Amino acid sequence: MKILVVDDDDFTTRLLHIQLRAMGLRNSGYTGIELCARGEDALQRVGARAEGFGLVFCDLRMPGMDGVEFVRHLAESGFRGGLVLMSGAESRVLQAAEQLARSQGLRVLGTLSKPVQPDALRALLEAGAVDAVEPATASAQVAPASDATALEAAIASGDLFNLYQPKVELGSGEVVGVEAQARWRRPGGDIAMPADFLPLAEEAGLVGPLARLVLTNALRDARCWSGTGPELDVAVNLSMANLASLDLPERISRLAEAAGFPLERLVLELSETRLPTRPQDQLDIMTRLRLKGVRLAIDEFGTGFSNLAQLREMPFSELKIDRGVVRGAAKDPSRRAIVQAALVLARELDAHAVAEGLDDVDDLACVRGLGCHLGQGALVAGPMPASELAAWIRGWPARRDRLLLAA
Template sequence: MKKVYGADELRAAIANGELVNYYQPKVVVATGEVVGVETLVRWRHPQDGMVFPDQFIGVAEAHGLIDVLTRVVLTGALAQAKVWQDAGWVLRVAVNLSMVSLTSLDFPDFVAGLAAQAGVPPQGLVLEVTESRLMQDLRAPLEILTRLRLKRFRLSIDDFGTGHSSLTQLHDLPFDELKIDQSFVHSAWTNETLRAMYDASLGLARQLGIEVVAEGVEDRADWNFLRRTGCDLAQGYFIARPMPAADFPGWMEDWQDRVSSGLTAND
């Protein structure tokens, strides 16, 4: 059973700098080019070790800590994006948003201010929103998302396929990217039901002109499947596990070697 953490513990962890960002790469399926990363926050607990977000995000939302948590994650991600930018790596850095953040009319200006302070252009930041939670009530989030899009931030709908959104709903939302949930990607090439869900998601994104990311790419067979079906981007353990920013240059060298060895060659 996973340990449940209290608000006071989380508040202290934020104050003590125990929250750290890990990054998982996104790559172009056709070429292997690394075009972005997803930011995944971790709690480096002094006694319990690495604590994953499903054990503390709900606490932050329930106890009014999500704004400060979002600031910590965004500030760290934007600072890292600037470091990569200065090193010549133009990477879109994605950050997951809580639905609580999408109820504040001040949120778009808040994000724009952080990006400007960091020296990162809005197009370099991707804001991810989980489909299942977004579909519960679109009224307030739609206005906030539209304001973010007008400020030229990129928007992504995460875990697609789990929230049962319709074509009409998606047409009204200003998304640039659709991420097919990992449960419909891994081994979809062996399962007719998963393949149908994957194909439907890919086709829907194509109709709307949205870039498609397949999550949960676990092995070479998954990768080859994405290549055959023409998916745009891929993310998953076959490419890389989430890593500290310090490990990114070494991984980049290894990934370029894998690509050079024939990873993107035609079958």
């Protein structure tokens, strides 16, 4: 896996090259860092490299094909690595480009203002995308058609596994729940992230079996940390395609009953960017899930353009503010305003707000000061195996006290 820097400014590319090498990314498994001055040439390299690029840095202002055009073509090529956008333009332009790239399905790690500062670069890489800077956990860039068969076989054999990221109460630091995040160990050893295999599962009609496996694993794994303190909520991500079957509430009830897991502690997360336009069947399913005690969360809030009337109709109990909005909110007035608006909306919907991507002490203090009560992110803990969670919970109080003091 390689790193590709796309920028026509020779000084910037060479400086970034030096900074990345100094951070040891080449020693962590990347085979090299390549520099490219033109978007057209960069796209040819991305398409021609069999081993693929795991991380791309892209400037927005370039002659010929600008950064926005490059990002559009990059998404069309099926690129699955991490993307960092850079520019000397005003922050609102960077934010708009980031929003656009996310809406096109790209895994955007964040944005950097030029000239790029080493501390900002390190913070972005460490906080936002451990999986993107560690090739051992990076997935293949473009999934061949045969991957649908491989994914189906992996689901049938149970080869997918879950990692769990803790969610805490921001005032007290108390651990209140975990989010299950699926991973697929692909043939050859690469670990595929959800962004890599969920579109494949939807195209191949595998979202039902996939969701059943992830949920079954989560309900089973909950026994690993049971008894370590207060009983934790477990959140599982679903595609809107999972809400196509009217018997979904009954099937989830049976799975929870078999695992001995209370439905009142189960949270199902649905992405804001995939909410249906006329959700008659989905509303039926969601309402019956809520009647059974299951809670529903709007995931990645702030990455799409929500129909607020539609959101009011749906029985959501949690609103998760996307990491792309939370990250940098302490220093960026526009991001802070979006967080504040999301918190107001959550209160109006009588829903709990959760700040995702809490990777910086200043951002933690900011969202907590604005009235957000729950959060998760690398500052608290990254995703971990179920077998490690109990030990992490036991060691959390000491670290929690230092963190809350710093914030």
